[in-house]
Amino acid sequence: xHLSMIDQLSNNGNSFFHKASTVAKIxxxxxxxxxIIISRDIYYLSFIILxxxxxxxxxxxxxxxIGHLCLIPAFFSTLFALFEMQQSFESGLLIxxxxxxxxLTMLFLISTTSYIKIFSFLGLFIPRLMLDLLIFTYRSFFxxxxxxxxxLKSIRLRGGLKPFxxxxxxxxxxxxxAVLLLHSFEMGDRMYRIYSLRGxxxxxxxxxxxxxxxxxxxxxxxxxxxxxxGVFVL
Amino acid sequence: xxxIHLPDGVIPFVWWIGGYIAALLVAVFVLRSINKDSVxxxxxxxxxxAAVMLITMSVPLGFLPFHLNxxxxxxxxxxxxxxxxxxxxxxxxxxLMGHGGFTVVGLNTLILGxxxxxxxxxxxxxxxxxxxxxxxxxxxxxxLIVSISLMIAVVGLSGAIDxxxxxxxxxxxxxxxxxxxxxxxxxxHExxxHExGFNMGFITLTGWAAFLxxxxxxxxxxxxxxxxxxGFLAKVRPDMLEPAQGVAG
Numbered sequence: 110x111h112l113s114m115i116d117q118l119s120n121n122g123n124s125f126f127h128k129a130s131t132v133a134k135i136x137x138x139x140x141x142x143x144x145i146i147i148s149r150d151i152y153y154l155s156f157i158i159l160x161x162x163x164x165x166x167x168x169x170x171x172x173x174x175i176g177h178l179c180l181i182p183a184f185f186s187t188l189f190a191l192f193e194m195q196q197s198f199e200s201g202l203l204i205x206x207x208x209x210x211x212x213l214t215m216l217f218l219i220s221t222t223s224y225i226k227i228f229s230f231l232g233l234f235i236p237r238l239m240l241d242l243l244i245f246t247y248r249s250f251f252x253x254x255x256x257x258x259x260x261l262k263s264i265r266l267r268g269g270l271k272p273f274x275x276x277x278x279x280x281x282x283x284x285x286x287a288v289l290l291l292h293s294f295e296m297g298d299r300m301y302r303i304y305s306l307r308g309x310x311x312x313x314x315x316x317x318x319x320x321x322x323x324x325x326x327x328x329x330x331x332x333x334x335x336x337x338x339g340v341f342v343l
Numbered sequence: 344x345x346x347i348h349l350p351d352g353v354i355p356f357v358w359w360i361g362g363y364i365a366a367l368l369v370a371v372f373v374l375r376s377i378n379k380d381s382v383x384x385x386x387x388x389x390x391x392x393a394a395v396m397l398i399t400m401s402v403p404l405g406f407l408p409f410h411l412n413x414x415x416x417x418x419x420x421x422x423x424x425x426x427x428x429x430x431x432x433x434x435x436x437x438x439l440m441g442h443g444g445f446t447v448v449g450l451n452t453l454i455l456g457x458x459x460x461x462x463x464x465x466x467x468x469x470x471x472x473x474x475x476x477x478x479x480x481x482x483x484x485x486x487l488i489v490s491i492s493l494m495i496a497v498v499g500l501s502g503a504i505d506x507x508x509x510x511x512x513x514x515x516x517x518x519x520x521x522x523x524x525x526x527x528x529x530x531x532h533e534x535x536x537h538e539x540g541f542n543m544g545f546i547t548l549t550g551w552a553a554f555l556x557x558x559x560x561x562x563x564x565x566x567x568x569x570x571x572x573x574g575f576l577a578k579v580r581p582d583m584l585e586p587a588q589g590v591a592g
Contacts, residue, residue, distance in 0.1 A: 279567070301384055
């Protein structure tokens with residue numbers, strides 16, 4: 110997981126994509142995703158992916174560091190694409206491009222928009238308690254990630270992880286997860302007490318920033334609409 | 344470990360939209376049918392459980408091509424309702440990170456949620472009869488078998504993959520799929536005509552045998568790890584394994 114790097118990029122980025130309205134960026138992502146899902150033309154699909162790559166460059170995002178994250182869905186797509194390639198090579202390639210393209214589009218959204226803004230938009234459709242759960246999960250993730258890194262370091266230093274010692278590794282892994290669970294439950298309790306002191310009553314107030322759309326926002330949505338129209342035309 | 348690792352555009356529209364609606368309806372039902380005060384206290388704990396799941400999901404298990412997901416453990420520790428909601432949150436996070444398609448979040452939630460609910464129900468039913476570690480191992484084992492069957496059923500029934508034939512195909516286009524089926528049927532007929540007794544099931548058997556080997560290893564490993572974790576928790580913090588109350592747990 111590269112959540113911390115993505116979080117840093119989305120909050121500290123200074124490009125016009127970062128400054129654009131959340132609603133416009135989510136609309137643009139939805140339209141691009143639809144184009145990727147609907148498109149059956151390899152060349153056009155490649156063009157859409159290329160435009161997303163250009164967007165990465167324009168947003169000054171490190172494509173090499175983020176782009177490799179789309180290799181996971183591309184890998185899983187390959188498994189299904191291999192079956193499809195029995196039918197034709199093109200349809201197999203289509204599956205891989207769709208997997209990589211949609212992952213890249215999602216990564217572009219979260220690298221240019223902070224999670225809190227995305228959650229505030231999702232809050233329009235999901236229950237309040239679930240929104241709270243999303244926010245708490247996001248916060249806990251970073252804290253627990255630090256703990257896991259420390260735990261792994263100390264276990265390695267004590268020789269707990271061996272390259273070919275499957276049983277020893279399973280025992281160590283169990284220990285890591287069990288200790289992590291203990292820490293996390295205690296942390297959850299503490300977090301609740303702290304939030305209660307600050308007035309938490311089952312509702313973390315976050316609001317979607319409904320600022321009027323500017324020229325950049327309209328341009329982003331128009332561009333994505335244009336891409337989607339291309340799917341039907343070609 | 345049952346998790347549809349399908350990219351976007353593979354599962355037909357009706358299925359993934361249906362999955363989203365069903366998953367959201369269940370989550371809304373769970374969150375509305377519970378005492379808000381008791382759940383409010385559990386939200387931060389449920390969140391850290393979701394974070395633990397996210398962390399364990401991102402760790403590959405060496406030579407085995409899968410990762411743990413611990414939904415069953417979440418169900419046992421947090422109860423069936425919150426277990427389901429946690430599954431939704433985890434899937435949403437994974438999709439935002441590009442790990443798995445965004446369109447399959449609903450279906451994945453239904454599958455992982457079913458795993459959490461089943462593990463909780465089996466654990467609750469057997470907890471007085473065996474040791475807690477053994478009970479949790481059995482619960483996870485059975486829950487995983489059911490959820491993997493559900494996953495295969497969803498992937499097969501949606502037409503994403505032909506699970507009945509030896510060769511699978513991705514049905515991104517239904518008409519295309521029918522053409523392929525017809526072509527496939529013709530080829531099969533020709534082969535049967537020329538080579539009577541040829542075992543067409545050989546490829547199927549190989550495919551399924553390979554699939555089942557990987558899945559069985561995964562199920563056994565996750566059951567074993569969960570049993571060991573629950574055994575540890577039973578010694579150190581037995582209160583964490585107390586039966587959850589109500590729908591949410």
